[in-house]
Structures are given as C-alpha cells and as structure tokens.
Amino acid sequence: MPFSDFHGNSDVVRRLREMLARGRFPQAVILSGPAGCGKYTLALMLAKAMNCLAGCKSDGLPDFCGKCSNCIRVAQAEDLATRCSEALEAREALRETDRKETRIFVQTHPDLLIIPPDPPQMMIKVDQVRRVVETIYFRPAEAKERIFVFTDSPFMKEAANSLLKILEEPPEFATIFLLAENPGELLPTIRSRSMTVSLAALSTFQIESYVARHRPDWDARQRALVARLSQGAVGRSRTFDLAGYTAARAQALTILSSAGGADHTELFKLSETFRAGPEGREKTEALLRTLYALLQDLMFINSGTPELVRNSDIEAELKKLAESSDFAWIARAADGLAEVERGLRRNLLRSLSLDAFALALELDRHRLSQVEHHT
Numbered sequence: 368m369p370f371s372d373f374h375g376n377s378d379v380v381r382r383l384r385e386m387l388a389r390g391r392f393p394q395a396v397i398l399s400g401p402a403g404c405g406k407y408t409l410a411l412m413l414a415k416a417m418n419c420l421a422g423c424k425s426d427g428l429p430d431f432c433g434k435c436s437n438c439i440r441v442a443q444a445e446d447l448a449t450r451c452s453e454a455l456e457a458r459e460a461l462r463e464t465d466r467k468e469t470r471i472f473v474q475t476h477p478d479l480l481i482i483p484p485d486p487p488q489m490m491i492k493v494d495q496v497r498r499v500v501e502t503i504y505f506r507p508a509e510a511k512e513r514i515f516v517f518t519d520s521p522f523m524k525e526a527a528n529s530l531l532k533i534l535e536e537p538p539e540f541a542t543i544f545l546l547a548e549n550p551g552e553l554l555p556t557i558r559s560r561s562m563t564v565s566l567a568a569l570s571t572f573q574i575e576s577y578v579a580r581h582r583p584d585w586d587a588r589q590r591a592l593v594a595r596l597s598q599g600a601v602g603r604s605r606t607f608d609l610a611g612y613t614a615a616r617a618q619a620l621t622i623l624s625s626a627g628g629a630d631h632t633e634l635f636k637l638s639e640t641f642r643a644g645p646e647g648r649e650k651t652e653a654l655l656r657t658l659y660a661l662l663q664d665l666m667f668i669n670s671g672t673p674e675l676v677r678n679s680d681i682e683a684e685l686k687k688l689a690e691s692s693d694f695a696w697i698a699r700a701a702d703g704l705a706e707v708e709r710g711l712r713r714n715l716l717r718s719l720s721l722d723a724f725a726l727a728l729e730l731d732r733h734r735l736s737q738v739e740h741h742t
C-alpha cells in the first residue's frame with residue numbers, strides 16, 4: 368500500500384513527503400481532521416516511509432515498499448481497534464493490583480509506540496506519557512526514526528504537562544504524531560510546539576469511488592448510500608455494516624410511520640427486543656442514530672433540498688412520510704429522541720422510554736390533525 372493508496376487530501380500528503388525528502392520533517396506533528404479522514408493511516412504511512420529499508424521513491428518523493436521487515440511490522444498496527452481490544456483483554460487477564468497500574472499501548476515494532484486513550488475514561492494518562500519519556504531518548508534500535516503516535520487528543524492534565532516537557536526538547540531521531548479531531552482540545556503550548564496539518568473530510572464522490580474499488584460486493588445504489596452515510600470518513604465506509612444499518616432503518620421507519628397511525632402493536636413488539644444487556648444497548652443506540660438520520664432527511668425534503676437526503680435509496684418512501692410531517696412535528700420528534708437518549712444515559716428501561724417517545728409522537732400527530740379539522 369504505497370502513498371498512492373491514500374484517499375483524498377493529496378496536496379497535504381505531497382507536502383509532508385516533500386518535507387521528508389528535504390530531511391526537514393517536524394518533530395511533532397498534529398494531524399487534525401474529522402473522524403475517518405485517514406489521520407491514523409497517514410501517520411503509519413509516514414512511519415513506513417521514514418523507516419523503509421528499501422528506500423522506495425515515487426514521483427521523485429519518498430515512498431515505502433510495504434514488504435521489508437520495518438514496513439511489515441508497522442503495518443501490523445493498522446487495525447487499531449483490534450490491537451486495542453487485544454491489549455485491553457490482556458489487561459483484564461491480569462491480577463487486580465497489576466491491572467490498575469497497566470496502561471494500554473499498541474506496539475508491533477520496537478521503535479513505534481502507539482498510544483490510544485486509556486479505557487474506561489478514554490483519556491491519555493500520565494503513565495502513558497511517562498512511557499514515552501522513558502523510551503524517547505534511546506536511539507532507534509531497528510529503524511531510523513523512533514515514532515510515537517497519540518491516536519486521540521483528550522489528555523489528562525498531568526499527561527498534557529508531561530508531553531509538553533518532551534516537546535520542549537525532543538531528540539532529533541524521534542517524531543511524535545498527535546491525531547486530533549479537534550486540535551483545540553490540546554494545550555495551546557502543545558500546539559505552538561508542533562506543526563498542525565489539517566486533513567479535510569472527503570467528498571461523497573471521492574468516497575464512492577473508493578468504495579467501488581474496495582467493496583465490489585455492493586451495487587451502485589448501496590455504494591451511494593454508504594458514501595452518504597459515511598459523512599466524509601473514508602475509513603468508515605469500507606467496513607460499513609450495511610446489513611446492520613438496513614435492519615435498524617427498517618425498525619426506525621416502523622416507529623416513525625406507526626407514530627401516525629392508531630396501531631402500535633408493531634412498535635411494542637419492536638421495543639420488547641430492546642431490553643437489557645450491552646447488546647441491547649448497542650442496538651438501541653444504532654436505532655436512535657438512524658431515527659435522527661431519518662428525521663434529518665425528512666427535514667431536507669420539507670425544506671426543498673432533497674439532494675441532501677442521505678438515505679437516497681428510499682427517497683420515495685421518505686417523501687410519502689414527509690407529506691404527513693411538518694417542521695414542528697419533526698422538531699418535536701427530535702426533542703423526544705433527545706429525551707430518550709437522556710433516559711438511556713440514566714439507564715432507564717430502554718423499552719419504556721422508546722414507547723413513551725412513540726406515544727408522544729402519536730399524540731402530537733393526532734393533535735395536529737385535529738387542528739387541521741377545525742380550520
């Protein structure tokens with residue numbers, strides 16, 4: 368996978384490679400951009416290019432082979448979610464006293480350390496930065512450059528201060544990547560000691576062409592849908608759970624349509640399946656997200672901008688639904704959803720709050736139609 372496989376932001380990528388070519392790559396880089404735009408992928412590609420043993424070039428700029436021992440071991444860190452859950456599992460298996468002192472890291476190469484936010488708080492903790500301090504001043508063992516990748520920007524205060532100390536005087540053979548959806552979360556003093564490189568979200572068209580290459584099992588209509596739902600996140604599009612989404616959407620549509628009618632046995636049957644357990648919670652959250660997306664689509668149709676509709680494959684169905692829902696109804700439905708979400712956070716019975724939501728919508732519609740009758 369050379370740099371030509373990186374999707375979007377080609378100007379930014381070229382600029383970074385030019386800095387590599389001139390031997391003037393900054394020692395601390397903040398890669399900022401929306402979720403899924405490729406920050407982590409790009410950081411690992413740069414790590415490979417810095418350390419590739421084959422010394423590859425393309426277009427006259429540094430590239431990497433993907434086959435040498437350095438490239439291969441860096442690539443083993445690519446599946447970040449899996450590596451993190453492996454590290455977490457290993458921690459869970461420890462004795463309680465050891466578990467408390469163990470932080471999550473991903474390391475597939477002796478000179479590359481990946482530092483993800485540490486569960487359950489999902490923040491970068493001081494012990495993680497301490498590990499960086501302990502190792503950063505050693506010359507790389509098998510690579511040319513020692514590389515540290517912080518995969519997200521929420522730092523505990525003490526951790527941020529320790530990082531700042533490193534940034535004041537980093538060794539010349541080390542490079543630190545700070546990945547951030549929102550670089551404003553980082554201390555201003557950290558930002559001023561790093562170079563910020565911003566990646567933009569990809570266009571729907573760019574994502575569609577990417578998906579066409581990587582998911583030949585999807586037809587054109589499915590590819591268009593996934594591209595719209597990925598919202599600029601190319602990383603998310605490839606592994607998008609289309610079957611899961613379609614199932615959640617069918618349920619969301621049932622809720623929205625039955626909210627208008629008298630019969631909501633369908634709904635009660637549905638909410639029965641959302642009782643307890645983490646799986647139920649995940650399902651409920653997926654359903655809520657889908658409900659939001661559908662309400663937003665209804666809003667787009669009602670405001671005369673149907674080209675913004677994300678669930679483009681069921682536009683006819685949505686238009687029919689839009690006929691019986693005005694702005695006020697959609698706004699109240701969104702409020703109702705927010706209420707359900709708050710309830711979820713307070714761990715109320717999931718089914719209870721969802722039923723209440725649907726009933727509220729129904730009453731609303733009922734009231735609306737009465738008003739219409741009177742006028």
Ligand SMILES: [Zn+2]
Binds near residue numbers: 418419422432435
């Ligand atoms: Zn290589």
